[in-house]
Amino acid sequence: MTVKIREKELPNVDFPGEESPERESPESGTFERAGFQAIGKSFPRVDGAAKVTGRAQFAADLHLPGMLFARVLRSRVPHAVLRSVETAEALAVPGVVAVYTAADIPGQNSVGIIVKDEPVLVGRGERIRRVGDPLALVVGESEEALETALLKIKVDYEPLPAVFSALEAMADYAPKVHGNSNIQSVTRIIRGDADSALAAARVVISRRYTTQMAEHAYLETEAGVAAIENGLLTIRVSTQNPHYDRREVARVLGTGQHRVRIVQAVTGGGFGGKLDVSVQCLLGLAAWKTGRPVKMVYPREESVIASPKRHPFIIDYTSAADGEGRLTAVKVRIIGDTGAYASYGPATLKRAAVHAAGPYEVPNVFIEAFCVYTNNPTAGAMRGFGVPQIAFAHESQMDLLAQALGLDPFEIRLRNCLKAGSVTATGQRLQAGVGIAETIRRAREKARELGMLER
Amino acid sequence: MKKRGVGVGCMWYGIGNTGAPNPAGAFLDFLEDGTVLVLTGCADIGQGSSTVLAQIAAEELGVPVEDVLVAAGDTGVSPDAGATSASRQTYISGNAVRLAARQAKQVLLAEAAQMLGAPAEDLETGEGRIRQKSTGKSVSIKEVLAGCRARGKLTLGSGWFNPLTTVLDGAGQGVPYATYSFATQVAEVEVDTETGKVRVLRIVAAHDVGRAVNPQAVEGQIEGGCAMGIGYALTEEVQVASGEIKNTNFSAYILPMSLDMPEIYSIIVEEPEPTGPFGAKGVGEPALIPTAAAVANAVADALGVRFYELPITLEKVVQAVSGPEK
Numbered sequence: 023m024t025v026k027i028r029e030k031e032l033p034n035v036d037f038p039g040e041e042s043p044e045r046e047s048p049e050s051g052t053f054e055r056a057g058f059q060a061i062g063k064s065f066p067r068v069d070g071a072a073k074v075t076g077r078a079q080f081a082a083d084l085h086l087p088g089m090l091f092a093r094v095l096r097s098r099v100p101h102a103v104l105r106s107v108e109t110a111e112a113l114a115v116p117g118v119v120a121v122y123t124a125a126d127i128p129g130q131n132s133v134g135i136i137v138k139d140e141p142v143l144v145g146r147g148e149r150i151r152r153v154g155d156p157l158a159l160v161v162g163e164s165e166e167a168l169e170t171a172l173l174k175i176k177v178d179y180e181p182l183p184a185v186f187s188a189l190e191a192m193a194d195y196a197p198k199v200h201g202n203s204n205i206q207s208v209t210r211i212i213r214g215d216a217d218s219a220l221a222a223a224r225v226v227i228s229r230r231y232t233t234q235m236a237e238h239a240y241l242e243t244e245a246g247v248a249a250i251e252n253g254l255l256t257i258r259v260s261t262q263n264p265h266y267d268r269r270e271v272a273r274v275l276g277t278g279q280h281r282v283r284i285v286q287a288v289t290g291g292g293f294g295g296k297l298d299v300s301v302q303c304l305l306g307l308a309a310w311k312t313g314r315p316v317k318m319v320y321p322r323e324e325s326v327i328a329s330p331k332r333h334p335f336i337i338d339y340t341s342a343a344d345g346e347g348r349l350t351a352v353k354v355r356i357i358g359d360t361g362a363y364a365s366y367g368p369a370t371l372k373r374a375a376v377h378a379a380g381p382y383e384v385p386n387v388f389i390e391a392f393c394v395y396t397n398n399p400t401a402g403a404m405r406g407f408g409v410p411q412i413a414f415a416h417e418s419q420m421d422l423l424a425q426a427l428g429l430d431p432f433e434i435r436l437r438n439c440l441k442a443g444s445v446t447a448t449g450q451r452l453q454a455g456v457g458i459a460e461t462i463r464r465a466r467e468k469a470r471e472l473g474m475l476e477r
Numbered sequence: 478m479k480k481r482g483v484g485v486g487c488m489w490y491g492i493g494n495t496g497a498p499n500p501a502g503a504f505l506d507f508l509e510d511g512t513v514l515v516l517t518g519c520a521d522i523g524q525g526s527s528t529v530l531a532q533i534a535a536e537e538l539g540v541p542v543e544d545v546l547v548a549a550g551d552t553g554v555s556p557d558a559g560a561t562s563a564s565r566q567t568y569i570s571g572n573a574v575r576l577a578a579r580q581a582k583q584v585l586l587a588e589a590a591q592m593l594g595a596p597a598e599d600l601e602t603g604e605g606r607i608r609q610k611s612t613g614k615s616v617s618i619k620e621v622l623a624g625c626r627a628r629g630k631l632t633l634g635s636g637w638f639n640p641l642t643t644v645l646d647g648a649g650q651g652v653p654y655a656t657y658s659f660a661t662q663v664a665e666v667e668v669d670t671e672t673g674k675v676r677v678l679r680i681v682a683a684h685d686v687g688r689a690v691n692p693q694a695v696e697g698q699i700e701g702g703c704a705m706g707i708g709y710a711l712t713e714e715v716q717v718a719s720g721e722i723k724n725t726n727f728s729a730y731i732l733p734m735s736l737d738m739p740e741i742y743s744i745i746v747e748e749p750e751p752t753g754p755f756g757a758k759g760v761g762e763p764a765l766i767p768t769a770a771a772v773a774n775a776v777a778d779a780l781g782v783r784f785y786e787l788p789i790t791l792e793k794v795v796q797a798v799s800g801p802e803k
Contacts, residue, residue, distance in 0.1 A: 057603075058536060058755070059535070059536065059539070059603060059604065060532040060533075060535040060536040060541075060542050061532060061533070061536045061688060061690055061755045062688065062689060062690070062692065063532070063691070063692075064691055064692050064693035064694070065528060065531075065532060065542050065691060066528075067525055067528050067694070068527050068528045068531060068547065069521065069523075069527065069528075098721075100719060100720030100721070101720075152720060153720045153721045153722070154722075184719070184720060186717070186719060186720055209645075209649060210647070210648065210649050211645075211648070211649030211650075212648040212649060212650075213648070213649075213650065229785055230785060231785050231786070232785065232786045232787070233786075233787045234713070234714040234715070234787055234788055235714065235715040235717060236708075236709055236713050236714065236715060237713065237715050237730055239713075239727070239730070239732055254553075256553075261520060261550075262520050262522055262560055262561040262562060263520060263559070263560040263561065263562070264518060264520060264550045264551070264552050265518050265552055265557040265558070265559070266560065267552075268552045282552070283551070283552055283553040284550075284551075284552045285550070285551045285552070285553065286520045286549065286550030286551065289520065289521070289522040289523060290523065291522060291523050292520075292522040292523075292561065293705075294562060296522065297560055297562055322725070322726050322727070323725040323726055326715075326722060326724075326725040326726065326730070327722055327725060331715055332709075369494070369495060372495050372496075372645075373491070373495050375649065376491065376495055376645075376649070376653050377488075377489060377490070377491070380487065380488070380489070381487050381488060381489035381657075381659055389649065397720045398717055398720055399715070399717060399720070399722055403562055405702075405705065405761070405762050405765050406490075406762045406765055406766050407562075407563065407762070409488065409490055409762070409766050410706070410709060410765060410766050410768075410769055410770075413486060413487075413488045413766050413767055413769070413770045414769050414770045414773055414787060416770075417485070417486045417487060417488075417767070417770035417771070417773075417774060418770070418773060418774065418777075418783065418785070420485075420487075421484070421485075421774050421777065422783075431484075431485045431774070432485060435485065435487055435661075439487070440489065440659075447649070448645060448649055448650055448651055448652070448653055449650040449651065450651070450652045450653070452657070453751075454748075454750065454751055455656055455657070455685075455687060455748050455749065455750035455751070455753075455758065456657070456659065456748065457659050457685025457746045457747075457748030458487065458489060458659035458661070458685065460683075460685060460746045460748065461487070461659055461660055461661040461683040461684065461685050461744075461746050462485075462487065462661045462683075464661075464683040464744050464746055465485075465661040465662065465663050465681045465682070465683040465744065466661075466663070468663075468681045468683070468742055468744060469483070469663040469665075469681045472679065472681070472742070474483050474663065474665045474679060474681070475483060
């Protein structure tokens with residue numbers, strides 16, 4: 023097993039000479055250290071110069087001759103049946119070229135990475151499920167014309183009772199967001215016998231943890247430019263997944279994937295928030311229908327309203343340990359509010375469940391994770407996919423156990439952490455590449471060196 | 478009064494999608510002047526994948542990194558590389574690019590074997606040349622490429638990689654990921670009990686990323702992750718009332734700024750992953766994951782009062798220290 027450590031050289035910090043990382047971590051012959059010419063070297067970023075000099079062209083910087091602009095009218099209510107969308111007055115605004123509703127979509131009016139449960143535009147007689155659902159697409163010669171036109175569209179809807187709490191949404195009596203149940207998915211991870219282990223444990227700690235909804239806050243908001251180029255619909259867009267975008271745009275337009283080309287524009291951050299489609303299908307529809315280039319850039323407020331968020335979690339966490347502080351069992355229930363649409367919710371809750379025991383060997387686990395629909399803003403992928411939430415819980419639990427047993431926080435983690443040969447909560451035997459113990463030791467050593475651990 | 482505390486946060490993170498296929502593909506064209514074009518669907522969203530993939534191709538082919546162009550994220554020309562998510566692109570697209578490079582290299586090695594009169598197995602690439610290991614005889618890659626072209630041979634490669642996983646069964650048992658990254662962060666905070674302000678003073682962040690393809694890029698991810706984690710721990714919260722977001726801009730959604738940043742001590746731990754490209758795993762999300770946990774534990778250490786709800790806002794701190802638990 024090779025463990026190699028490279029530490030950032032920091033000014034004004036003294037490293038004790040006798041504790042050379044090389045001596046602690048002898049090199050094996052498996053991976054050649056010497057001889058690498060490109061790997062392990064801090065080459066400058068290939069996109070660095072263009073970005074720091076401002077030459078990089080983001081989607082909002084792109085201009086095509088004869089280009090139109092597009093904006094979306096969004097729902098102000100969280101749950102309703104859409105009765106009608108009157109567009110005649112908006113169409114009469116000078117500079118407005120077209121106003122599209124769901125009826126104008128040539129293919130399937132649905133998108134979604136895991137479940138196709140989200141409309142591109144809500145149709146007449148269909149349901150609005152959140153504040154921010156798109157109702158109409160306005161296309162025109164200037165942003166100003168669009169601002170005026172958006173105010174002239176008349177929307178009639180019939181309000182429905184809504185649900186804003188994931189716990190309430192799980193009850194039978196709760197208003198249903200989709201189908202007959204608000205529980206979108208359930209993940210269970212069961213290994214050993216958690217209940218018996220809890221009964222036999224020296225220490226048992228049970229707590230409820232809650233986490234908030236969070237925003238990605240990428241510097242660049244959602245943006246793109248679409249045009250028909252040589253018969254091919256070409257969309258230059260800020261995205262994390264151009265090939266997924268192509269699938270969705272082709273399906274929504276009812277055309278072959280070979281007729282759609284997605285070019286990822288220089289992208290100013292994503293953090294998971296640009297995994298779902300945003301402007302792609304709307305831009306595609308507008309360019310497809312008008313035959314002209316079309317540009318769309320979300321203002322910050324719209325970006326915040328329209329994009330998926332980090333899931334708020336409610337986590338009930340019970341940990342059990344023996345007298346030496348070794349974990350004997352965890353029992354965890356996670357409820358994630360995915361809001362109006364699934365987006366990456368099922369994957370987020372599944373990942374949270376798989377990681378719920380933390381980087382520790384726990385022989386007995388009972389973990390349940392529920393992904394729940396509500397009429398809240400949609401939650402989806404955000405850097406960490408549910409693991410930052412669950413890490414807050416399992417790491418608080420480790421400190422509480424350490425406290426109860428009079429153990430040092432580093433020590434209890436070292437006693438429990440995974441190593442090569444360990445079996446995880448899903449029954450996976452880890453073969454190699456398990457560096458958790460080394461990160462604990464190295465972090466403790468550095469913190470000690472810096473005087474952070476002095477009392 | 479100002480109180481100091483220190484907290485630890487550990488994490489593990491499975492690289493790639495959970496118990497689901499998530500392949501990535503890559504094409505590679507070794508051009509006749511010795512430069513290289515890599516076509517990949519992998520979207521570089523600012524995290525640096527195009528730089529990392531260029532390094533991987535350069536290493537495999539033995540050419541300078543500057544001679545590799547990565548054309549990324551154009552469905553008109555590049556194969557599907559899946560999402561830039563789940564910290565998967567260095568591991569998965571990295572393998573795809575390495576395999577594509579290897580395929581193009583086979584053509585080159587066969588040609589060089591003829592030119593040098595040596596068996597292909599006895600050849601290695603590096604520093605722009607192909608060398609016979611046993612004799613030291615060598616020929617420049619450009620000459621070999623010219624030889625290939627003279628015979629009408631193109632030096633193309635394609636590769637794809639899908640991590641070995643299984644679908645989880647009804648009891649959640651199986652192999653959800655082919656490999657995991659690990660991390661430990663230690664946060665030091667100072668809490669002002671009068672204002673409730675939590676200031677993060679220092680973070681030690683030790684991350685096992687497998688082989689660090691580009692150490693500075695890894696450190697960049699760690700520092701950015703810590704920033705995001707501090708916001709998640711202390712100030713960031715989308716406020717929703719009756720389904721409507723109340724704070725839709727950054728005057729009311731409070732992000733940490735550069736002045737809120739602590740000194741961050743990044744430690745790169747390299748526990749090479751045998752199935753990774755040159756041993757690499759990933760760091761994009763792991764960078765952020767333990768930060769809020771470490772900060773929360775540090776606040777508990779400082780105050781002797783633990784918070785079970787994020788974010789740990791000024792108001793919550795003031796209420797907790799002035800409450801009956803004081």
